[in-house]
Amino acid sequence: MTKHIIMKRISFYTFGCRLNQSETASIQNAFEHSGYKLVGFDQPSDIVVINTCTVTEGGDADTRHLVHKVNRQNPAARIALVGCQAQIQKEQLSNLPNVRWIVGNGRKMDLVSVFNEYPKPETAQLVMPSIEREPFSVQIASIDHDHTRANIKIQDGCDFFCSFCEIPYARGRARSRVFEDIFKEATALVAAGHKELILTGINIGTYSYQDKTLMDVIKAMNALEGLERVRISSIEPTTIARDIFTYMSAGHKLCRYLHIPLQSGDDEILQEMKRKYTVDEFSDFVRQAQVQVPQICIGTDVIVGFPGETDAHFERTTELLRELPIHYFHVFSYSPRHMAKSRLMETLPVEMIQWRSQILRDLSQRKRRLFQESLLGTIQTVLFENPKGDGWQNGLTDHYVRVKIKDSRNLFNEILPVRFKSIDGQVVVGELVT
Numbered sequence: 486m487t488k489h490i491i492m493k494r495i496s497f498y499t500f501g502c503r504l505n506q507s508e509t510a511s512i513q514n515a516f517e518h519s520g521y522k523l524v525g526f527d528q529p530s531d532i533v534v535i536n537t538c539t540v541t542e543g544g545d546a547d548t549r550h551l552v553h554k555v556n557r558q559n560p561a562a563r564i565a566l567v568g569c570q571a572q573i574q575k576e577q578l579s580n581l582p583n584v585r586w587i588v589g590n591g592r593k594m595d596l597v598s599v600f601n602e603y604p605k606p607e608t609a610q611l612v613m614p615s616i617e618r619e620p621f622s623v624q625i626a627s628i629d630h631d632h633t634r635a636n637i638k639i640q641d642g643c644d645f646f647c648s649f650c651e652i653p654y655a656r657g658r659a660r661s662r663v664f665e666d667i668f669k670e671a672t673a674l675v676a677a678g679h680k681e682l683i684l685t686g687i688n689i690g691t692y693s694y695q696d697k698t699l700m701d702v703i704k705a706m707n708a709l710e711g712l713e714r715v716r717i718s719s720i721e722p723t724t725i726a727r728d729i730f731t732y733m734s735a736g737h738k739l740c741r742y743l744h745i746p747l748q749s750g751d752d753e754i755l756q757e758m759k760r761k762y763t764v765d766e767f768s769d770f771v772r773q774a775q776v777q778v779p780q781i782c783i784g785t786d787v788i789v790g791f792p793g794e795t796d797a798h799f800e801r802t803t804e805l806l807r808e809l810p811i812h813y814f815h816v817f818s819y820s821p822r823h824m825a826k827s828r829l830m831e832t833l834p835v836e837m838i839q840w841r842s843q844i845l846r847d848l849s850q851r852k853r854r855l856f857q858e859s860l861l862g863t864i865q866t867v868l869f870e871n872p873k874g875d876g877w878q879n880g881l882t883d884h885y886v887r888v889k890i891k892d893s894r895n896l897f898n899e900i901l902p903v904r905f906k907s908i909d910g911q912v913v914v915g916e917l918v919t
Contacts, residue, residue, distance in 0.1 A: 492522040494530040500547055501538025503685040503718045505568060507636035509536045510627035512567075512596050518625065519597050533562045534596070537570035539655060542820035545570055552581045565600075567593045569655035572613065573823055579609035589613040590641075590656055594623065616642070616657030620694055622666040626673040633870050633880075633898045635679040636718070639667055639702055640686030645721070647748075648759045649788060651824040656687050661694045667702060671709055678898060681714035681740075681868055682706065689717070690724020700726055707738045713900055714868065714883055716740040719786070722747075722770055723761045730777035740883040741778050745771065746786035747811075750802030754791055759826075764801075768809060775810040782856060782884035783811050787845055790819040790838030792830035799841050806848060812856040814849045818842045850911070857886060857913050860905050864918055867903045869896040879912070888913045 495516055499509040512534070517523055524530050533555050538544040548570055555564060565586035566578050572589035579587055585606045591614040592599055603610045621641065629635050642657040643650075671682060684702065686692070692699040706715040715738045722745045733739045745767075749755050752764050774781055787802065806814060818838045821828040867888045869880035878896045879889040888903055889912050903915035 492520055493532060494524045494528075495521045495532045495534065496524050496526045496528065496530040497534045497536065498526050498551060499536045500544055501536070501540065501569070503636045503683060504638060504641070504687060505536050505538060506629075507627045507638045507685050508568075508594060509534075510629045510636070511594065511623055511625045511638075512536075514628055515597050515625040527558075529559055530562055532565060532600075533559065534565045534567060536593075537566055537568045539570040539573050539651065539822070541817060542822075545574065548578070549581065552584065556582050563606075565596070567596060569652070572655045573651060575611050575613060579611065584609050587611050587613075589616075591616045618642070618658045618660050620661055620663050622663050623670060626670045626677070628674060628677045629679070630677075631871070633679065633868055634681040634683055634716075635674045635677075636683045636685045637667065637670055637674065638662065638686060639684050639699075640689045640692045643688045644691070645688065645761065646759065646826075648757065648826040649748075649791060649819065649822065651822040652687060654824045659688055659691050661692045664694045664697045664701070664705075668705060668709070671706060671712070675709060675711040680712065680898060680900060681716060682712060683716045683718050685718045688721055688724065690720045698726070699724075700729065700732070703729075703732070703739055712738060714738055714740055716742060716883075716885075717744075719744045719746060721745075721761075722767050725770070727770075727773065730774055733781070734778045740885070741781045742783075742883065742885045743774060743781065744784040744786075747802075747806075747814075748786060748788045749791065749794070749798070750787075750805030751794075751798040754794055754798050754802075757793060757827075758788075758791060764805060768805070771809050771811060780860070780884060782813075782886065784813045784815070784885070785811050786815045786817065788817050788819050789842045789845060790833045792819070792827055792832055794819075794833060803844065803848065806845065806852075811852065813853045814845060816842050816845045816849065853911060854908065857905075857908050860886065860913070861907070862905060864902050864904050865915075866900050867915070868900050869898065871897055886913055887911065888915050890915050890917060892917065 497509055499505050537548045563585040564583050567588040571587045575587050587609050592612050599612050639662050642659045643653045644659045646653050865882045867880040869878050872878050877889045878892050902918040904918050905913050905915050907914045
């Protein structure tokens with residue numbers, strides 16, 4: 486008589502950054518290789534893994550809300566909370582219903598083994614080993630079967646200790662991935678069909694393994710057969726070698742795109758934030774990028790309402806963002822973090838922070854549209870993603886512009902030339918060039 490093996494069903498949800506997305510993809514593949522059945526997050530499952538984020542107060546609340554949602558919709562599931570919020574707030578999270586594993590960043594990538602060690606816990610098991618400051622490898626590739634682009638982790642941790650940030654406490658000190666191991670995974674990702682790889686980490690500009698730097702990683706990626714695009718994720722302004730502009734403009738695979746966090750446009754606030762540059766240094770860098778790389782798209786992060794931010798400080802930030810060739814901004818309303826130095830400083834009124842944040846979000850929308858308008862009439866290559874099912878195909882250019890075209894075919898994962906015709910909201914409407 487044949488014995489039927491019932492595989493455990495497991496689902497995943499990811500909050501936060503591209504690094505979290507890359508790690509979730511690797512963890513998912515590890516469980517699949519170990520005989521688990523991956524199911525959608527909205528489907529019944531035996532185990533639910535939530536990869537947490539703690540960059541903002543909103544991220545903390547999102548985890549708690551999601552745990553309660555899982556308990557309403559899937560009450561039999563056991564929940565694992567992993568990652569940054571799990572590392573920082575393990576005691577608070579252990580009181581949430583049906584949470585059975587709380588795993589910090591030191592063991593997150595080894596989650597299959599953690600589950601084998603604690604297969605059926607009745608209460609929350611806290612797994613929080615120290616985070617070693619050593620070069621690392623990633624055992625399972627972060628193949629993402631749902632997306633054309635894949636995130637590839639090359640670095641982790643941070644030594645900068647900005648006063649508003651607790652990521653060095655959640656992720657540990659800066660460390661880099663073994664150089665050869667990056668390309669072992671990159672080769673697997675390309676073989677799986679990914680045409681664009683996004684280099685991710687906490688502070689990727691500090692990548693250093695033996696004599697290798699970030700530029701060495703980029704150049705080696707450029708030589709990888711079958712790979713069409715290499716994109717740099719968010720990168721600190723003081724860590725980028727200026728020769729990257731020459732390389733980016735020379736027709737290599739490196740996308741004409743940079744996301745460089747500003748955080749504030751006032752030197753006094755930057756000093757309080759413990760940032761490592763002045764407004765003038767940041768501005769010179771951005772303007773040089775604009776001059777040397779035609780059509781480059783530059784994005785940034787801004788924190789609104791940092792303690793002590795006056796109307797004058799905010800106006801200087803607004804004016805700087807208006808003048809610089811920056812094409813969109815992610816606007817974060819300041820919230821004190823549990824281990825960040827700024828938590829001891831007096832916060833501004835919530836209403837003031839919300840009002841200022843909306844001003845910058847409106848400005849960001851206008852600047853994004855101006856950049857899109859500057860490309861109308863040009864022909865750009867677009868990497869197409871999953872079709873929407875309504876006859877529209879959508880994708881991204883190398884400079885991170887969202888594009889849609891009307892076409893009945895499935896263009897998923899194809900890179901094709903598109904002429905930009907008009908703008909519909911925040912999306913460019915184009916037509917295929919045949």
